[in-house]
Amino acid sequence: MDIANELLAGSRLALSRAITAVENEYDTAVDIMQKLYPHTGRAHVIGITGPPGAGKSTLTDKLAKEYRRQGKTVGIVAVDPTSPFSGGAILGDRIRMNELTLDEGVFIRSMGTRGSLGGLSRKTAETVKIMDASGKDVIFIETVGVGQSEVDIVKAADTTLVVLVPGLGDDIQAIKAGVLEIGDVFAINKADRDGVDRLNIELEMMLDLNQDMVDWRPPIKRTVASQNQGIEELIAALDDHLGHLDKTGKLAIRRTERTKNELLAMIEEQLGRYVLRNISNSGQFEQLVTAVQQRQRDPYSVVTDLLKGILK
Ligand SMILES: Nc1nc2c(ncn2[C@@H]2O[C@H](COP(=O)(O)OP(=O)(O)OP(=O)(O)O)[C@@H](O)[C@H]2O)c(=O)[nH]1
Ligand SMILES: [Mg+2]
Structure with missing residues (x-):
């Protein structure tokens, strides 16, 4: 059995391991959370x-x-x-x-x-x-x-x-x-x-x-x-x-609000990571920083151009 199933079957050790996986951002964390989510x-x-x-x-x-x-x-x-x-x-x-x-x-x-x-x-x-x-x-x-x-x-x-x-x-x-x-x-x-x-x-x-x-x-x-x-x-x-x-129905409202914020935060995080990875891979980022710093370019158009290039 994997950690998620062991946890659901009542194992304290699995519970502890699942938290450690999340805390240390182990690769297994996403899989564990996916399996546990329906039970929350x-x-x-x-x-x-x-x-x-x-x-x-x-x-x-x-x-x-x-x-x-x-x-x-x-x-x-x-x-x-x-x-x-x-x-x-x-x-x-x-x-x-x-x-x-x-x-x-x-x-x-x-x-x-x-x-x-x-x-x-x-x-x-x-x-x-x-x-x-x-x-x-x-x-x-x-x-x-x-x-x-x-x-x-x-x-x-x-x-x-x-x-x-x-x-x-x-x-x-x-x-x-x-x-x-x-x-x-x-x-x-x-x-x-x-x-x-x-x-x-x-x-x-x-x-x-x-x-x-x-x-x-x-x-x-x-x-x-x-x-x-x-x-x-x-x-x-x-x-x-x-x-x-x-x-009063506020529990549902609060939890919906929380779910929405969590989804938005995850999107922001993953998107941010994706964009950053692309920018650093492209190798042109340092040049753009210099160009902005020397007022040859402005940061607004640089960001727009960069995102256009990455997100197409
Ligand atoms: N007189 C008195 N002392 C208390 C009471 N409740 C807690 N204490 C004492 O206050 C001290 C701090 O208690 P904690 O429970 O550690 O307080 P805390 O808010 O968790 O502290 P931190 O996590 O460090 O912020 C301990 O020495 C407790 O025994 C109370 O109702 N009356
Ligand atoms: Mg305390």
């Missing part, structure tokens, strides 16, 4: 993001355990855009999920930046699909921070959970713009600390200003992840969001 689209994909140290990993661990108690299988993709490590290297220090790794119903994988950030979000999305095809009911994507790369990463999710903590001070100002648009559910973690009410009020006020929430107002849940407090309520909110997406 079943999992509830949940993105978890928030500032460093907010308790995202602790929360993911507790959420995963609660979902397991409910009889669901769980996949976790821990993405660290700042780390060159992958395949489990970050797990040791950053994730406190050791018991979880003993559970056959849970599969954890960490990913760092081997290549470009753009590549990272695509590989994360493919890793999610692989876990989805393996039959995981819930898949978490945990990523640090609230910058553009994290926003791109959590685009692969149906539901985005933003984790905040009290005492961020002015940081909330910097964070709010980015997360407000992507947060479907908010968790105020470390609710055992001072400043919870204040943060809650600030968040509610920011949500009040957001016009886009006519039919879903992101709920704000308080948790103490390290004490396993508020986890069931948070899960209820995550499940509610999925129910809302389903009921």
Whole structure:
């Protein structure tokens, strides 16, 4: 049997190998993804993001355990855009999920930046699909921070959970713009600390200003992840969001939108590669660069001419 079929038959080793193939861009990756694709689209994909140290990993661990108690299988993709490590290297220090790794119903994988950030979000999305095809009911994507790369990463999710903590001070100002648009559910973690009410009020006020929430107002849940407090309520909110997406037809719309973006990205990538290969093979590219640089030619007509020649 090949990797895809072994994976579909339930092999954890095959699951791990499939992800490695995608991550390292092995030649086998395309074939694996083609075979797995028909089996995707079943999992509830949940993105978890928030500032460093907010308790995202602790929360993911507790959420995963609660979902397991409910009889669901769980996949976790821990993405660290700042780390060159992958395949489990970050797990040791950053994730406190050791018991979880003993559970056959849970599969954890960490990913760092081997290549470009753009590549990272695509590989994360493919890793999610692989876990989805393996039959995981819930898949978490945990990523640090609230910058553009994290926003791109959590685009692969149906539901985005933003984790905040009290005492961020002015940081909330910097964070709010980015997360407000992507947060479907908010968790105020470390609710055992001072400043919870204040943060809650600030968040509610920011949500009040957001016009886009006519039919879903992101709920704000308080948790103490390290004490396993508020986890069931948070899960209820995550499940509610999925129910809302389903009921309103938004799930289909979101997924169609995602499929469209993925197709466009793949076209762009393959076309780009094809064009670049042709340009570098033709040997005239360096001359054109010089001509443009010396103002003998303009870049606009050069690009048009080049593409005309290649795409005919
Ligand atoms: N007091 C308190 N501490 C917590 C809580 N949740 C997590 N912690 C602690 O906060 C620290 C950071 O937790 P992590 O789960 O590693 O946070 P993270 O957001 O995943 O961190 P990065 O992945 O490094 O960004 C750990 O020492 C946790 O034990 C909480 O609810 N209350
Ligand atoms: Mg973490």
